[in-house]
């Protein structure tokens with residue numbers, strides 16, 4: 255049997271990108287994350303902030319093409335209740351016409367299930383409706399004993415939340431992995447904070463705020479990661495005057511003479 259390919263369901267995926275993406279300015283991010291997932295083949299992807307499922311569906315479609323990996327995505331559905339979101343959803347057309355109707359009466363979970371089913375990607379997604387929680391046990395449960403290859407945070411980009419996020423998740427990140435924090439690069443306090451933070455991590459120093467609340471195993475995992483890794487910060491900024499127009503990308507890779515993931519290197 256031929257492996258699944260996005261071409262088989264491209265009308266729904268494009269409608270999700272083009273009609274749902276603009277709610278959070280994530281049309282191009284869908285494509286970027288899709289391509290990066292195809293290239294780097296993460297096994298464990300965590301998304302904080304599902305929104306209307308646009309980025310989730312595109313990441314999951316790449317995982318489905320690869321035939322492996324899972325995206326764990328979390329949202330408490332708070333934004334879905336807003337009148338502005340309901341009004342936005344009521345105008346959906348074409349392949350998303352039935353979702354326009356469902357969104358006015360159905361629950362957030364029903365709408366997400368509709369989107370993921372029609373995109374044919376449900377099998378690669380674990381969607382959890384609930385508050386995003388940085389306590390160690392919650393993060394451990396998310397990771398389920400596995401290291402995380404790709405973390406995409408898209409619900410809050412203040413310096414305080416970013417510090418909590420990194421303190422909670424860095425001990426669970428894989429030696430070769432990526433963290434994307436949406437909107438952080440165009441929020442000046444977060445932009446400056448991330449630059450300083452990554453400089454400290456590369457100097458093998460752990461800011462006190464990152465240690466807060468970690469038990470000794472997590473602190474050891476964090477120290478090991480920082481000892482053995484390099485951190486690169488790339489500010490992916492959209493050339494567009496709208497909100498949510500950037501993503502801060504922290505690339506974690508093992509200190510080595512070869513580039514991350516390289517299997518064939520020409521000498």
Ligand SMILES: C[S@@+](CC[C@H](N)C(=O)[O-])C[C@H]1O[C@@H](n2cnc3c(N)ncnc32)[C@H](O)[C@@H]1O
Nearest residue numbers: 280303305308309329330332333385386408409
């Ligand atoms: C910007 S949207 C996510 C967009 C989505 N990743 C995309 O690009 O298509 C942020 C989402 O985070 C959710 N959210 C905000 N604060 C939250 C919290 N404390 N716990 C869980 N979800 C939260 C909102 O309900 C909203 O749907």
